[in-house]
Amino acid sequence: PIALQHGAHRIGRRTDADMEKWRAYGLGQFIHWGLYSIPAGEWNGKQYSGAAEWLKSWKEVSATAYDSLMYQFNPTKFNAESWAETAKQMGVKYVTITTKHHDGFCLWPSKYTNFTVANSPYKKDIIGPLVKAYDKRGIDVILYFSIMDWHNPDWRYDIKTREDSIAFDRFKQFTRNQLLELLTLYPTAKGLWFDGTWDKSWVKQAAFADSLEKEMRAMRPGLIIGSRFRADEYGKRHFDSNGNMMGDYEQGWERKIPEKIADVHGNDWDCVMTVPENQWGYSKVWKGHIKTTDELLEMLAKCVSLDGNFVLNFGPKPDGTLRTEELDLAKGIGEWMGINSEAIYNGEYAGLVKQDWGYYVKKTGTNKIYMLVFNVPVSGALNVVLPSRTAISKVYDLGNPGQNYAPEEIGTSAYFIHLKQQTFKRPFVIVLETADNSKNSGAQYQKAK
Numbered sequence: 001p002i003a004l005q006h007g008a009h010r011i012g013r014r015t016d017a018d019m020e021k022w023r024a025y026g027l028g029q030f031i032h033w034g035l036y037s038i039p040a041g042e043w044n045g046k047q048y049s050g051a052a053e054w055l056k057s058w059k060e061v062s063a064t065a066y067d068s069l070m071y072q073f074n075p076t077k078f079n080a081e082s083w084a085e086t087a088k089q090m091g092v093k094y095v096t097i098t099t100k101h102h103d104g105f106c107l108w109p110s111k112y113t114n115f116t117v118a119n120s121p122y123k124k125d126i127i128g129p130l131v132k133a134y135d136k137r138g139i140d141v142i143l144y145f146s147i148m149d150w151h152n153p154d155w156r157y158d159i160k161t162r163e164d165s166i167a168f169d170r171f172k173q174f175t176r177n178q179l180l181e182l183l184t185l186y187p188t189a190k191g192l193w194f195d196g197t198w199d200k201s202w203v204k205q206a207a208f209a210d211s212l213e214k215e216m217r218a219m220r221p222g223l224i225i226g227s228r229f230r231a232d233e234y235g236k237r238h239f240d241s242n243g244n245m246m247g248d249y250e251q252g253w254e255r256k257i258p259e260k261i262a263d264v265h266g267n268d269w270d271c272v273m274t275v276p277e278n279q280w281g282y283s284k285v286w287k288g289h290i291k292t293t294d295e296l297l298e299m300l301a302k303c304v305s306l307d308g309n310f311v312l313n314f315g316p317k318p319d320g321t322l323r324t325e326e327l328d329l330a331k332g333i334g335e336w337m338g339i340n341s342e343a344i345y346n347g348e349y350a351g352l353v354k355q356d357w358g359y360y361v362k363k364t365g366t367n368k369i370y371m372l373v374f375n376v377p378v379s380g381a382l383n384v385v386l387p388s389r390t391a392i393s394k395v396y397d398l399g400n401p402g403q404n405y406a407p408e409e410i411g412t413s414a415y416f417i418h419l420k421q422q423t424f425k426r427p428f429v430i431v432l433e434t435a436d437n438s439k440n441s442g443a444q445y446q447k448a449k
């Protein structure tokens with residue numbers, strides 16, 4: 001291995017209680033809210049082709065004109081309690097909230113810039129009430145923070161001149177000040193979700209970022225920081241020059257999901273997902289495919305089955321309300337979670353051969369395996385292959401406990417579970433309790449004829 005000062009400081013997963021709680025979340029909510037929510041991807045009557053929260057980067061938009069949106073920020077219908085209640089009903093265990101996106105506008109009254117809610121007609125802090133409302137419902141809060149800040153004149157995409165270096169040193173202090181301010185103002189925040197860290201200017205700050213990460217961890221023991229925050233001294237991001245992940249969980253899964261367990265390298269990770277193809281902030285127009293409840297449930301199942309968390313994005317409207325499409329999805333997901341959440345919470349990779357009918361999730365620390373069924377075979381028989389000398393001791397339908405299945409043993413630790421009906425309206429979950437049967441050779445269930 002290469003000698004590194006600023007690479008990974010820990011190999012393998014964190015085993016402390018804070019991280020074990022994060023690992024068990026399963027389902028999360030992302031909230032992208034800010035000035036970009038006001039134009040919602042439209043400027044001078046034209047629709048921006050990119051993501052709405054990137055509007056300020058459009059050549060048609062002058063920074064000054066964009067920044068004056070601050071004087072229009074007045075979400076009169078904002079109610080942190082109702083957002084948190086929607087999240088509670090949906091069954092999320094954590095929420096990631098934009099404190100400052102790439103445009104530099106702060107949803108908290110930072111004392112290090114004037115470009116905050118404090119100088120908007122709304123005047124009041126947004127982050128504080130949100131943290132309080134979510135904490136009250138037992139939903140942990142992670143603060144999203146963009147290092148890249150298009151408003152701050154000291155921001156640089158790269159450091160080419162002495163002037164760049166002097167300016168960026170000011171920027172680094174500003175960034176440190178804001179992060180320590182956030183941790184001080186919102187001490188119950190469980191972690192930070194960093195973004196906007198891909199430009200050369202920041203990638204060259206291995207030593208600074210490493211010491212800042214250490215400082216934040218010292219200030220808030222147990223703080224959870226993702227792999228996107230910093231680069232090592234050779235400019236390697238997420239995984240250092242020795243291939244070891246930096247940070248506590250892998251943040252590379254933005255709008256994409258790993259295919260197989262090998263893709264996650266034994267690390268914790270979360271997948272952050274948009275409802276349309278690629279819109280995080282509120283956008284008037286949602287082009288292309290809008291994901292349905294069933295699609296999102298399958299993404300959730302896939303993430304949990306591969307040791308990750310699934311975080312669904314909401315882009316609230318400028319008036320502070322949530323759009324109907326998102327409220328409908330929250331309701332649909334919540335109804336399913338109301339019946340099946342035990343297959344999601346405290347779920348982990350089951351280590352079984354993946355079958356076409358769906359996804360296995362093992363309940364951490366137990367012999368319970370959940371079969372999350374999305375694709376019912378025409379045979380109506382769900383194939384289950386367990387590790388050798390492992391038998392099924394109990395099978396039942398999570399949503400319909402009276403519905404018993406007598407698995408048919410079709411080989412060594414191999415079974416068919418015959419479904420009683422052919423059509424299902426929603427994905428459903430069958431629970432397997434397994435037992436080690438290396439002692440007795442007799443099969444528990446009838447052998448194949």
Ligand SMILES: C[C@@H]1N[C@@H](c2nc3ccccc3[nH]2)[C@H](O)[C@@H]1O
Nearest residue numbers: 032051053054101195254272280
């Ligand atoms: C979580 C997501 N990350 C931001 C983002 N900016 C990008 C620039 C290039 C490629 C991917 C990006 N994702 C998006 O604006 C959103 O906040």
